[in-house]
Amino acid sequence: MIAEIKTLTAYKNCEKTIQNAIPCTGIGLHGGQKVHMVLKPAEIGHGIVFKRTDVTDKDNLVPVSYDTVVDTRMCTCVGNADGVTVGTIEHLMGALAGFGITNILIELDSPEVPVMDGSAADYVTLIECAGIVKQDAPLKAVKILKDVSFDDGRGACVCLYPAEEGLSIDFMIDFAKSKAIGRQEYSIKLSERTFKDSVAYARTFGFLQEVETLRAMGLARGGSLDNVIVVDGDKVVNKEGLRSENEFVVHKTLDAVGDLYQLGMPIIGHFSGVKSGHAHTNQLLRALMADKSAYEIVNLDDYEEALTQFQSRKSA
Ligand SMILES: [Zn+2]
Missing domain, CATH: 3.30.230.20 (lpxc deacetylase, domain 1)
Structure with a gap:
């Protein structure tokens, strides 16, 4: 206590x-x-x-x-x-x-x-x-100093790039075999407001054909239409439909926000995810932390003050 x-x-x-x-x-x-x-x-x-x-x-x-x-x-x-x-x-x-x-x-x-x-x-x-x-x-925050990426060699990759302030995210998914999802892109600058209003609502999703395989592996046993968007080819099985047209890619963005927070502090940088999942984001963080020249830990108040001074000098 x-x-x-x-x-x-x-x-x-x-x-x-x-x-x-x-x-x-x-x-x-x-x-x-x-x-x-x-x-x-x-x-x-x-x-x-x-x-x-x-x-x-x-x-x-x-x-x-x-x-x-x-x-x-x-x-x-x-x-x-x-x-x-x-x-x-x-x-x-x-x-x-x-x-x-x-x-x-x-x-x-x-x-x-x-x-x-x-x-x-x-x-x-x-x-x-x-x-x-x-x-x-x-x-404290993790400031990205140089590009770091992880590519799985099978079409999925994730990158972190330097940025002046905050965390921005781009995500792209492309489910060619499922017309219900297809190709979707999403970009957001993360804040408490944007997370609550534009990211938090998006539900996880899965494919009807995969349910049996997953259950045999001991996975998805608690999954139901109450907690998963179930996709069957070009249809969404859930009666209530989607919460937004792009709910799939927004959910992948939510996953990325959660997985990036494994660092326990905010990131100052830009994240880009292409057809990626939990494994890719974790591999990216491991690559980042393994390269001491790729980041620095900053006191956010000091950093923001230095940035403001730098910007006002630039515009003077
Ligand atoms: Zn998820």
Whole structure:
């Protein structure tokens, strides 16, 4: 427990946690089991950490980091040295990125985050209900200094490029075999507002033909029309249809926002994803972190002040 959570901070860009603990219940997308989850406030420097309350004989804390990602088949899964894992973290991570929450303890009694409706909308509501607290510590960010990319040699690639401020994202998907999806492109400059209004609502999707294969692999057992857009060739099976024409590519953007937040802090740069998935984004972060000349960790307040001074000198 934390004795006190500070609400006053000297910093414009600061670390953040939530005000109150907040519970929710749902089911695991891949295991199909019922999951109880509680989001809890955490102190400065804590980071984003899962706690498996159903595990009592091993280390049950699983911190989120690009290098604790242990599986990227169909979802992003993190694990610790004792082999304790938490899967399907990406949409919750997207919501944490959207609000800039840097410190939180997420307790759950299952190896999977509840999928809710397949988007990040319910996590946004949960975090807003819990309230957000600014903490008295400067926010750091990863500033991209040079182009870094990961290409899987099969048509999918991801890149990070330098940019002056903030994180912008371009995404492209091309499902030639499915007319219901086809080719879609999406671009966004990430902020709390744009995340909430334009990204959080987009649901995950899958193909009817793949359902049996996935279930044989022990995946998608909790998947249903309540939490997945199911595509059958040129048709969307869900009666209610799509929430937007481009919901598919917006969902891929949500996945990218969540996966990029494995760094635990915002990125100053531009991300481009072409037909990519969780594995590609994680490989990109590993390549970035392995090359010390490709990034620097900056204090965001200092960086923004230096940028403003530089810009006003340029325009003078
Ligand atoms: Zn997703």
